[in-house]
Amino acid sequence: MTTSATGTELEAGAWTPDHAPGEELPPGIGPYRLALRRLRRNYVALAFGALFLVIVILCILAPVYSHIAHMGPNDENVDQATNAVGLPIGPTWKLSHFFLGADSVGRDVAVRLLYGGRNSLIVGALATLITIVLATVLGILAGYFRGPIDGLISRAFELIWAFPIYLLGIVLGLVLGLSGLDLGIVKIGGNSLLIPALIIGVITTPYVGKPIRGQVLGLREREFIDAARQQGLSHVQIMFSEILPNVTSTIIVFIPLVLANAILTEAGLSYLGAGVRPPNPSWGNMIGDGIHLLPAAVHTMLVPGIMLTLCVLGINVFGDGVRDALDPRAKIRIEH
Amino acid sequence: MGRFIVRRVISLIGVLIAITILVFALFQFLPHPELQLAGRFASPATLAHIRHQWGFDRPIYIRYVDTMKLIFTGKVISYDQQLNVDHELVQRLPATISLAVGAGIIWLSTGILFGLISAWRAGRWSDRALTVLSMIGVSMPVFFLGASLSYYIGDKLQFLPASDYVSIGSNPWEWLKHMIMPWFALSVLFIGVYSRVLRSTILDTINDDYVRTARAKGLSERQVMIRHVLRNSMIPIVSLFGLDFASVIGGGAILTESVFNLQGAGQFAATSVQQLDIPPVMVITIFGASAVVIIGALVDVVYAMLDPRIRL
Numbered sequence: 001m002t003t004s005a006t007g008t009e010l011e012a013g014a015w016t017p018d019h020a021p022g023e024e025l026p027p028g029i030g031p032y033r034l035a036l037r038r039l040r041r042n043y044v045a046l047a048f049g050a051l052f053l054v055i056v057i058l059c060i061l062a063p064v065y066s067h068i069a070h071m072g073p074n075d076e077n078v079d080q081a082t083n084a085v086g087l088p089i090g091p092t093w094k095l096s097h098f099f100l101g102a103d104s105v106g107r108d109v110a111v112r113l114l115y116g117g118r119n120s121l122i123v124g125a126l127a128t129l130i131t132i133v134l135a136t137v138l139g140i141l142a143g144y145f146r147g148p149i150d151g152l153i154s155r156a157f158e159l160i161w162a163f164p165i166y167l168l169g170i171v172l173g174l175v176l177g178l179s180g181l182d183l184g185i186v187k188i189g190g191n192s193l194l195i196p197a198l199i200i201g202v203i204t205t206p207y208v209g210k211p212i213r214g215q216v217l218g219l220r221e222r223e224f225i226d227a228a229r230q231q232g233l234s235h236v237q238i239m240f241s242e243i244l245p246n247v248t249s250t251i252i253v254f255i256p257l258v259l260a261n262a263i264l265t266e267a268g269l270s271y272l273g274a275g276v277r278p279p280n281p282s283w284g285n286m287i288g289d290g291i292h293l294l295p296a297a298v299h300t301m302l303v304p305g306i307m308l309t310l311c312v313l314g315i316n317v318f319g320d321g322v323r324d325a326l327d328p329r330a331k332i333r334i335e336h
Numbered sequence: 337m338g339r340f341i342v343r344r345v346i347s348l349i350g351v352l353i354a355i356t357i358l359v360f361a362l363f364q365f366l367p368h369p370e371l372q373l374a375g376r377f378a379s380p381a382t383l384a385h386i387r388h389q390w391g392f393d394r395p396i397y398i399r400y401v402d403t404m405k406l407i408f409t410g411k412v413i414s415y416d417q418q419l420n421v422d423h424e425l426v427q428r429l430p431a432t433i434s435l436a437v438g439a440g441i442i443w444l445s446t447g448i449l450f451g452l453i454s455a456w457r458a459g460r461w462s463d464r465a466l467t468v469l470s471m472i473g474v475s476m477p478v479f480f481l482g483a484s485l486s487y488y489i490g491d492k493l494q495f496l497p498a499s500d501y502v503s504i505g506s507n508p509w510e511w512l513k514h515m516i517m518p519w520f521a522l523s524v525l526f527i528g529v530y531s532r533v534l535r536s537t538i539l540d541t542i543n544d545d546y547v548r549t550a551r552a553k554g555l556s557e558r559q560v561m562i563r564h565v566l567r568n569s570m571i572p573i574v575s576l577f578g579l580d581f582a583s584v585i586g587g588g589a590i591l592t593e594s595v596f597n598l599q600g601a602g603q604f605a606a607t608s609v610q611q612l613d614i615p616p617v618m619v620i621t622i623f624g625a626s627a628v629v630i631i632g633a634l635v636d637v638v639y640a641m642l643d644p645r646i647r648l
Contacts, residue, residue, distance in 0.1 A: 159354055162625040162632075164588025167602070170609045171621055175365045178612075260475065267477045268591050272606050284477070291483045291595065295491045305480035313475035320471070 031249070031326075038325035045321020052314030055307070059121055062114035068096055071108040073115035074279045088297045101299045103289060109303055116281035116304060117311070120263055123197045123276065127262035128255060130201025135208035136251060140239050142209075143216025154213070157206035165203055166268055172199040173274025196275040200265045208254050212247055219246050249326045256319025260312045267308055283308040340640055348633045355625045360400050363614055407619055416613040425601060425619060431501040432600035434511070435592065436584040439519040443526035444577055450527060451534025451573075452566065458539060466531060473528035482521040482595035489517060499597040522592045526580060530573060537569040575635060582631035586624030 029037075039045065058065075066072055088102040091109075100110040142153040160168070176195045181188040188194050219225065220243070228242045263283075269275030270284030271291075278285055283304045290301025387393045391402055406412040410422040450466050457463045490498025496517055502510040541547065542565055550564045551557075583589075590602035597603070601620055608616040 155354075158351065159358060162351065162355060162629045163621065164583040164586050164590075164602075164624045164628065166590045167587055167605060167621050167624045170590070170606060171359070171362055171617060174609045174612070174617065175362055179365050264475075264477055268479065271477075271479050272590060272594065273610055287477065287480050287483070291479070294483065294487050298487065301480070301483060301487075305477070305484070308480070309472070309476045312477075313471060316471055316475050 035249075035322075035325040039321055042321040042324065045318050045324075048314045048317035049321070050314075052311060052318060055117065055311045055314065056121060059114050059117035062111070062118055065114055066111050069099065069108050069111050070096070071111050073112050073281055074107065076106045077102075077108075088293075088300065090297070090299050091303075100303050101297070103286075103300045104293050104297070109286075109300060112281040112286060113283075113304055113307055116283050116286050117307065119193060119276050119280060119282040120266055120284065120308070121311075123193050123200070123266045123282070124259055124263035126194065126197035127200035127204070127266070128259045130198060131204045131208055131258050131262070132251060132255060134201065134205045135212055135254075136244075136247070138205070139209040139212030140216050140243055140247070143213040144220055144235070144239055144243060146217070150213070153209075157209055160203055161206045163203070165265065166272070168203050169199055169265065169269045170272050170274040172203075173269055173272075177274065177277065191277050191280070193276065193280075196266055196269060199269070200262050204258060204261060204265070208251075208258060211254075212250060215247055215250060216243055219243055253319075253323045253326055256315050256322060260315040260319065263308070263312055263315075283311075337640070341637060344633050344636060348629060351629050352626055355629070356404055356622055357400070359618055359621050359625075360403060363618060364396065366614065403618070407622065412615050412619060414608070414613050414615050416608070416611050421616045421619045424616065425604065425623065428599055428601050428604050430503060431598045432585065432587060432589070432593070432602065434501075434504065434515055435518055435522065435589055435598060435600060436581060438515055439522040439526075439584065439589075440577070440581045442519055443523035443530065444573075446523065447527045447530025448534060448566075448570075448573065450531035451538065452561070454531055454535040455538035455542070456561070458535070463535075470528035470531050473524040474532075476524070477591075478521055478525055479591040479595045481524060482518070482592055485517045485521055486596060499595075501596075501598040501600070518592050518596045518598060521596070522584070522589055530576065533576065534569060534573055537572055538565055541565055541568050574639075578631055578635035579628065582628040583624070585631070586627035587620050588624060 062073075071077065088104055088106070089098060090101045092098045092101070098108055098110070100108075100113060103109055103112070138153050138157075142150040173196065176199065177191075180192075181195065181198070188198075225238060225242055228238050233242070266275050266282065267284030267287065270282045271288040273285075273288075275284055276282035286304035287301055287308070290297070290299075290304065293300050391399055394402075403412070407422070410420070412421045413419060414421050414424070450470065454463045454466045486498045489495045497510075497514050500514060502514050504511040547560060547564055550560045555563075587593075587601035587605055589600070590606050592598070593600040593603040594606050601623070605617050605620040605624075608614075608620075
């Protein structure tokens with residue numbers, strides 16, 4: 001197993017069974033382990049994955065840094081944070097004192113950057129979870145049952161698809177932000193991070209659900225599904241244990257794409273005032289605050305902007321590596 | 337062909353009706369629209385009067401019909417300044433269309449060019465450089481890119497105007513100068529996406545049998561690439577472009593429009609949302625989704641004409 005494996009090792013079908021029927025098969029390399037090997041050799045992807053990981057860890061450690069800087073994310077310290085002409089001070093590069101400068105009301109940009117990153121990443125991760133679960137369930141249901149169920153789900157996808165993303169996003173952000181969401185069992189307040197996560201999660205579902213549906217439409221005609229049906233497996237069992245494993249690699253390829261997109265969408269919606277609600281920081285509304293402060297205090301825009309770009313870049317390059325590893329011939333594509 | 341078009345038009349009408357119902361239904365979740373109109377300290381009598389005047393006390397399906405009647409006859413007015421919304425929207429369309437057409441030309445041509453070079457030189461340094469560029473392009477939030485351009489090139493270097501829109505009729509040269517940065521900012525993301533998609537479809541088709549046949553016929557490499565490979569690889573690009581272009585026309589470039597203060601349809605929606613002014617948001621959302629659906633249907637018809645295999 002330690003010998004260097006190439007991708008073609010398994011694809012060459014020269015292997016002949018040298019065991020008696022019923023005997024234990026010799027251990028082989030599964031497709032996922034193979035993909036992992038390919039990924040492990042892709043140093044660029046790994047480096048960018050590490051970059052993303054470092055940003056995540058820094059954001060998780062936000063309370064620790066807040067302690068070092070003696071400032072909470074929403075604490076204002078105008079006296080120390082403004083210069084002689086009343087503008088916020090730029091980066092001091094001293095860890096204990098406005099490392100990355102202050103914003104217009106005297107809050108510590110570095111502290112807010114980490115707390116904001118936490119919010120952006122939480123919204124991004126929750127939105128990704130919602131998109132992936134919804135898209136997988138709906139895509140499999142539509143592709144497996146076809147007929148009226150497919151009609152209903154596909155029409156719903158098409159309807160969401162018709163709206164420009166940010167337009168639908170600000171409409172939902174306005175409505176849900178004002179009224180909150182009453183789901184019967186739980187009530188979500190308008191300020192909750194769940195609101196932007198839910199909005200982004202739902203509006204990106206069709207972009208993943210449609211390709212999954214297409215793949216399932218093809219899978220359901222294959223022999224192993226017939227075999228499963230012959231064995232008397234129920235629809236639920238077939239969908240879970242026969243179809244789902246076959247779309248897993250598609251789902252894995254989509255996760256980084258959806259995550260990167262969700263973080264960018266959150267930033268855009270927060271900039272427009274329809275995402276994470278102030279005074280809670282997020283990278284998006286920090287950039288927005290910075291833009292409104294221009295041309296003074298450029299650092300309030302540049303710091304969160306660069307951080308956000310680096311984070312998304314990390315996810316994208318790593319995600320590209322994952323795709324190359326799992327799907328070397330690039331069969332999985334986002335249908336737009 | 338005729339039957340195909342008829343079927344497409346019928347489903348189009350169905351989707352358009354569904355869009356209006358969905359948008360209308362969404363806004364019914366908003367509590368107490370009369371408060372937005374009356375201000376904070378209105379008496380209950382005033383509130384009741386406004387509720388009656390604006391029809392908030394009527395059954396929901398009647399309000400739906402009334403609202404749509406107002407929107408489609410061009411009589412809907414905003415809560416905030418009581419301006420005619422359709423009229424306001426039409427005034428803002430030139431900016432949005434300028435943005436969409438200019439940026440569309442840039443991102444489509446540059447995206448195809450970069451995708452072609454990338455696929456042709458796959459694995460070499462020019463491919464890698466373009467990959468890095470497109471990765472950065474798709475990772476940067478458009479409003480951050482726009483604001484940085486506007487600050488450094490507009491405010492600091494004074495090279496181009498930092499923001500605002502000048503109508504093409506009043507001063508074409510100023511119009512061009514004001515549009516260059518928004519075009520560029522909006523195009524960057526799409527160039528990144530299109531060149532990546534085109535690169536992978538070209539690399540997919542380049543080993544197909546018909547390409548080998550074309551080579552075997554003795555066509556030059558250039559002819560093989562342009563007339564055979566590129567032509568088939570363009571199919572996903574065309575449908576991507578139809579959707580993205582329609583979305584920008586329909587006010588989808590909210591971020592670019594807002595950051596450069598172009599006063600287009602998308603920015604109209606954004607400012608109305610901030611003022612909790614519902615009618616403009618409703619009109620623009622319906623308008624935007626309709627633009628996407630109608631242009632999508634047109635693309636389908638054009639497709640069916642170009643490629644007889646496609647029957648949707």
